[in-house]
Amino acid sequence: NAGVTQTPKFQVLKTGQSMTLQCAQDMNHNSMYWYRQDPGMGLRLIYYSASEGTTDKGEVPNGYNVSRLNKREFSLRLESAAPSQTSVYFCASSNRGGFSQPQHFGDGTRLSIL
Amino acid sequence: AQSVTQLGSHVSVSEGALVLLRCNYSSSVPPYLFWYVQYPNQGLQLLLKYTTGATLVKGINGFEAEFKKSETSFHLTKPSAHMSDAAEYFCAVSTGGGNKLTFGTGTQLKVEL
Numbered sequence: 001n002a003g004v005t006q007t008p009k010f011q012v013l014k015t016g017q018s019m020t021l022q023c024a025q026d027m028n029h030n031s032m033y034w035y036r037q038d039p040g041m042g043l044r045l046i047y048y049s050a051s052e053g054t055t056d057k058g059e060v061p062n063g064y065n066v067s068r069l070n071k072r073e074f075s076l077r078l079e080s081a082a083p084s085q086t087s088v089y090f091c092a093s094s095n096r097g098g099f100s101q102p103q104h105f106g107d108g109t110r111l112s113i114l
Numbered sequence: 115a116q117s118v119t120q121l122g123s124h125v126s127v128s129e130g131a132l133v134l135l136r137c138n139y140s141s142s143v144p145p146y147l148f149w150y151v152q153y154p155n156q157g158l159q160l161l162l163k164y165t166t167g168a169t170l171v172k173g174i175n176g177f178e179a180e181f182k183k184s185e186t187s188f189h190l191t192k193p194s195a196h197m198s199d200a201a202e203y204f205c206a207v208s209t210g211g212g213n214k215l216t217f218g219t220g221t222q223l224k225v226e227l
Contacts, residue, residue: 105157
């Protein structure tokens with residue numbers, strides 16, 4: 001059981017390039033999330049998808065777009081990468097069932113933008 | 115709006131000593147609270163969660179946390195630290211629709227011989 005799988009694990013981009021980060025979960029979860037982790041700032045929510053067919057902005061959505069391709073997959077796109085988007089990106093998923101459901105995380109994508 | 119404050123970005127303990135990682139929350143409604151652990155180059159793993167009922171919650175790897183409503187706290191403890199406990203720990207509160215989580219800024223735990 002793989003859980004949440006993120007690809008790629010590492011990526012280096014030049015300013016202005018575009019990139020799509022992929023995420024897939026095999027736990028039949030309804031909700032999926034994208035976070036970024038920066039030193040001293042914890043995890044900040046970029047976008048989330050409460051269920052298939054819906055997406056909503058989180059705390060720091062500017063410069064990003066998302067697609068909930070199906071129940072399993074939730075991708076994050078950087079249309080024109082900027083150095084400020086250098087970060088570690090985590091995808092997570094959770095089951096429907098109220099606020100008590102924990103989130104399950106992938107191992108992250110380490111993204112550097114030069 | 116909910117928020118979480120973790121006191122101490124770095125905590126160092128000796129192996130075998132008590133581990134205490136502090137978390138205070140702010141919430142206008144009864145909160146659901148979580149502790150996650152992150153080992154180097156990995157994602158976050160759930161340690162324990164408080165939803166309702168018993169205020170002392172036991173988690174994996176010998177960790178536990180106590181929900182204290184009067185103090186708006188959810189501190190994480192472990193009686194005896196092990197070298198393998200060295201990691202970063204995050205406290206989080208569940209917010210609003212979609213099971214969104216608001217995370218604290220994390221506490222890096224170092225365990226010394």
